[in-house]
Amino acid sequence: MKRWSLIGILLIAALTLVVGPNAARPIAAQAPAAKPFGLPFAQPSGPNTWYLGQGYGNTIGSYFQRDTTYRAGQGLHFGLDFAAPCGTPVVAIGAGSVAKVDAREHGALPHNLMLQLDAGYAALYGHLLERSKLSVGDRVTKGQVVGVSGDSFGTCHSAPHLHLEIRSPNYLTAYNPITLIDADWDSLALVGAYQRGFERDLEDPRRWQYPDDQPETKFGGPLLNNYRLPWPPDWYRRR
Numbered sequence: 001m002k003r004w005s006l007i008g009i010l011l012i013a014a015l016t017l018v019v020g021p022n023a024a025r026p027i028a029a030q031a032p033a034a035k036p037f038g039l040p041f042a043q044p045s046g047p048n049t050w051y052l053g054q055g056y057g058n059t060i061g062s063y064f065q066r067d068t069t070y071r072a073g074q075g076l077h078f079g080l081d082f083a084a085p086c087g088t089p090v091v092a093i094g095a096g097s098v099a100k101v102d103a104r105e106h107g108a109l110p111h112n113l114m115l116q117l118d119a120g121y122a123a124l125y126g127h128l129l130e131r132s133k134l135s136v137g138d139r140v141t142k143g144q145v146v147g148v149s150g151d152s153f154g155t156c157h158s159a160p161h162l163h164l165e166i167r168s169p170n171y172l173t174a175y176n177p178i179t180l181i182d183a184d185w186d187s188l189a190l191v192g193a194y195q196r197g198f199e200r201d202l203e204d205p206r207r208w209q210y211p212d213d214q215p216e217t218k219f220g221g222p223l224l225n226n227y228r229l230p231w232p233p234d235w236y237r238r239r
């Protein structure tokens with residue numbers, strides 16, 4: 001009996017090697033796609049530096065403000081929020097040049113900065129504390145300080161954070177920064193408001209529920225989260 005067991009184990013091991021689920025898959029297909037950009041801070045995340053705040057995409061907060069603040073972005077939070085004390089230096093996520101300084105059409109007041117990145121994207125830094133010292137046309141290198149973070153209410157104690165968007169070069173589409181910035185997002189998402197999660201469509205409850213499966217934003221497009229059966233529902237906010 002023992003000998004037959006051994007033969008059985010060897011047979012199973014051999015079969016696993018030959019026809020196992022990974023046997024026929026080319027190694028290259030399993031490698032994750034390279035993410036071209038870095039984080040917008042030189043310092044590591046921590047309680048005294050910065051941490052992830054509101055996520056990108058179909059957040060519960062953006063759902064509740066889908067007809068107001070986030071209407072132009074199809075009801076999605078079309079950037080990533082990093083909580084940081086006012087005055088925290090923010091750095092270029094990639095090499096490129098300065099496209100706009102304090103462009104009113106992009107909001108995210110009191111100050112913002114738009115970079116055109118060599119990798120074929122644009123990056124908007126929003127809610128900066130002061131006007132960037134850079135000028136339109138200036139070249140920036142990856143990791144170079146381009147400004148200092150501020151507060152969306154302008155107080156430095158209401159909601160101090162950096163709002164970062166990654167857009168197409170013509171600014172018409174915003175992408176999920178998590179798919180383009182090389183960082184340990186699983187660990188970063190363990191703290192802060194981020195873990196509160198995403199609005200749920202009870203007719204398709206698993207869609208857009210994770211940091212990395214959020215849809216692109218087409219500015220001016222129709223609302224994506226005007227659900228018939230939302231959770232949490234609108235009345236929940238009004239309680």
Ligand SMILES: [Zn+2]
Binds near residue numbers: 054077080162164
């Ligand atoms: Zn934001």
